[in-house]
Amino acid sequence: MATDPVTSATATARPPVAAPPPPTVMNADAPQIDAADRKVAVHVQDFALYYGAFRAITDVTMDFHHQEITAIIGPSGCGKSTLLRSINRMNDLINGVHAEGDIMINGQSVYGPNTDTVELRKRVGMVFQRPNPFPMSIFDNVVYGPRLHGERDKRKLAEIAERSLRSAALWDEVKDILKQSGLSLSGGQQQRLCIARSIAVQPDVILMDEPASALDPISTLKVEDLMRELKAHYTIIIVTHNMQQAARISDMTAFMLGNTNAKDRSGRLIEYTRTSQLFTQPKDKRTEEYITGRFG
Numbered sequence: 400m401a402t403d404p405v406t407s408a409t410a411t412a413r414p415p416v417a418a419p420p421p422p423t424v425m426n427a428d429a430p431q432i433d434a435a436d437r438k439v440a441v442h443v444q445d446f447a448l449y450y451g452a453f454r455a456i457t458d459v460t461m462d463f464h465h466q467e468i469t470a471i472i473g474p475s476g477c478g479k480s481t482l483l484r485s486i487n488r489m490n491d492l493i494n495g496v497h498a499e500g501d502i503m504i505n506g507q508s509v510y511g512p513n514t515d516t517v518e519l520r521k522r523v524g525m526v527f528q529r530p531n532p533f534p535m536s537i538f539d540n541v542v543y544g545p546r547l548h549g550e551r552d553k554r555k556l557a558e559i560a561e562r563s564l565r566s567a568a569l570w571d572e573v574k575d576i577l578k579q580s581g582l583s584l585s586g587g588q589q590q591r592l593c594i595a596r597s598i599a600v601q602p603d604v605i606l607m608d609e610p611a612s613a614l615d616p617i618s619t620l621k622v623e624d625l626m627r628e629l630k631a632h633y634t635i636i637i638v639t640h641n642m643q644q645a646a647r648i649s650d651m652t653a654f655m656l657g658n659t660n661a662k663d664r665s666g667r668l669i670e671y672t673r674t675s676q677l678f679t680q681p682k683d684k685r686t687e688e689y690i691t692g693r694f695g
């Protein structure tokens with residue numbers, strides 16, 4: 400059969416498909432805490448989490464450090480949110496969940512028999528994908544946690560509200576409308592209000608599950624700026640689908656991946672290192688394939 404000179408010429412001339420470049424690491428030059436001064440805030444040891452009989456994540460051992468932002472990345476379903484929600488035992492609210500291994504926060508066991516989950520969630524705040532202000536005033540949203548934990552002094556509550564809203568870079572925008580409903584704010588402001596609410600109880604750790612994925616680009620950058628400021632005081636752990644975002648804001652990046660075995664699809668930690676290293680010199684081939692967009 401004669402070959403078509405046009406199509407065969409086109410086929411051989413077609414350049415190989417180039418993989419997109421990995422995301423640019425924006426904070427590679429940011430001052431980093433000396434290794435000796437880094438403080439482990441959250442230690443995860445041989446951790447696995449099951450939804451009923453289904454093991455969603457397994458073999459996770461890693462440290463999250465104080466005054467650092469750690470990003471957890473990986474394809475959908477690999478267990479990023481499961482790991483995040485395991486840190487403050489949010490998964491306990493789901494029927495049939497059980498954990499193996501343990502997580503320590505500043506040396507205290509999260510899964511030990513004596514853990515008080517109300518106290519735990521005070522130490523570990525959480526910000527969700529969709530801003531979820533309570534249907535109450537801006538002021539009442541911010542002081543919700545301190546009131547729940549028994550603070551009644553009006554002057555103290557006012558101080559907490561101002562301090563938290565300032566820390567969340569929202570004070571100037573809302574100081575004259577504190578009695579207005581939190582739901583009346585824009586999406587980006589609502590997310591910063593939720594961040595103010597989570598820091599009002601002075602947690603040690605802030606968990607963020609795709610905190611900017613429902614926001615417009617300008618609000619996203621504001622929330623990212625805010626995270627950079629907050630990391631001076633907190634341990635921040637963020638799940639993000641957005642690799643550019645992980646590269647922009649995080650100090651450390653953890654790459655997770657689900658197993659391909661049909662009988663065991665549980666997510667595992669594949670590579671965990673400095674963000675600058677993970678996005679420029681990944682050690683594992685699977686990390687490289689993921690960050691260059693070859694799957695996921």
Ligand code: ADP
Pocket residue numbers: 450453455473474475476477478479480481482493
């Ligand atoms: P990711 O955040 O990486 O997208 P998830 O942690 O949400 O992944 O999910 C990991 C795995 O656990 C997925 O297979 C998901 O279907 C499963 N899973 C998540 N939540 C539940 C649940 N409440 N009940 C049962 N399975 C769940």
